[in-house]
Amino acid sequence: MAMGSKLSLFFLSLGFVAYSSSASHNDPSVVGYSQEDLALPYKLVDLFSSWSVKHSKIYVSPEEKVKRYEVFKQNLKHIVETNRRNGSYWLGLNQFADVAHEEFKSTYLGLKTGMDGPARAPTAFRYENSVNLPWSVDWRKKGAVTPVKNQGECGSCWAFSTVAAVEGINQIATGKLESLSEQELMDCDTTFDHGCGGGFMDFAFAYIMGNLGIHTDDDYPYLMEEGYCKEKQPQSKVVTISGYEDVPENSEVSLLKALAHQPISVGIAAGSKDFQFYKRGVFEGSCGTELDHALTAVGYGSSDGQDYIIMKNSWGKSWGEQGYFRIKRGTGKPEGVCSIYSMASYPTKSITGHGA
Incomplete structure (x- = not known):
């Protein structure tokens, strides 16, 4: 068969996959392009060119x-094949479509659970006796979640997860939503955390406590790289926390109890191609083999018989569901999908403290 005919059949099948998924889920852009575009007998180079312009x-x-x-072609093949056999979530041509998977993992996944530092000691769990949990929670609708941010080509997910959890508890305690500084953690929290080289949320919470607060984004904006630690300015605003606690490991109920009260920092095993190209739906598929990425749980709910947890990511709005990720819960596995229940923690805050 001629190469042109093969390409035509390939993209016709791609269009069919996009059409089948979008027709039943009201999503006209499952792989990042309309079903009309994908149904045309494009040459592969044309699709690559249009994708390059878009991103x-x-x-x-x-x-x-x-x-x-060449990387783009291989990634597109994985996306098409996965979407053809899946039914609960779909992949798409996002900004990472020209990034090889090993390169992706080394650049964007920055959770380091085995770093030198204090052991993750058992802590009190203040929500242990919570009962009558709501059927669903969405802290975005409660005004406790800032817009989706973008860590860029830097393994700073740990800093974004930490900051999102602190932004949440600060809003809950004070009524004010402040966008806080990941860059301060990158530059100044260097005893056990290592900027773009990775870090751990509990260490970052401890830094914020010891430093008597963290600055806002306006005072200390994100640079997408490590910089020099800036000294505090007398007039700069800081947001404080009073402590932090760990969620009991491998317990879905415990995570839901905590999440009913505030956003939670969570580590997951995200080192899979499916996670790299997640577009929409309730994820229950391929995961990595170790905890390597940090997100922030901002709610939970159910849709079409699927129970899920809502996660805020830090790869911009062009990834996933406008920067968010829904992961399946209620699977019966103690560790959950992608080990989501293996490592979670949250900051605490008293209303009377230094700064906001």
Whole structure:
């Protein structure tokens, strides 16, 4: 069969997959393009070009462009094959479509649970006796979640997860939603955490406590790289916490109890291609083999018979469901899908404290 005919059949099948998924789930762009575009007999290079324009990709040399084109083809094949056999979640051509998977893991997954530092000691769990939990919770609707941020090409997910949890408890305690500084953690929390080289949320919570607060984004904006720690300015605003606690391991009920009261920092095993290209739906598929990424749980609910937890990611709004990720709960596995119940923690805050 001629190459042109093979490409035509390939994209016709791709269009069919997109059509089948979108028709039943009201999503006209399952893989990032309309079903009409995907049903046309595009040449693969044309799709790569249009994707490059959409995501503002600029390559330093023709050789680099050829390299990325080959990666793009392999990733697209995985997306199409996965969407063909799945029924609960779908993958899409997002900003990572020209990134090889091993490169992706080393660049964007920055949770380091085995780093040198204090052991993760058992702590009190203040929500242990919570009863009559609501059927659903969404802290976005309660005004406790800032807009989705983007960590860029830096393994700083740990800082974004920490900050999102602190933003949440601060809003709950004070009524004010403040966007806080991941960059301060990158630059100043260096005893046990290592900026783009990875970190751990409990260490970051401890830093915020010891530093008597964390600055706002306006005072200490994100640079997407490690910088020098800036000294506090007398007039700068800081947001404080009074402590932090760990959620009991491998307990879905415990995580839901905590999540009913505030957003929670969570570590998951995200080192899979399915996670890299997640587009929408309730995820229950391929995971990594170790805890390597940090997100923030901001709610839970149910839809079409699927129970899920809502996670805020830090890869911008072009990834997932406008920057969010729904992961299946109620599977019966103690550790949950992608080990989501293995490591979670949250900051605590008293209304009377330093700063906000």
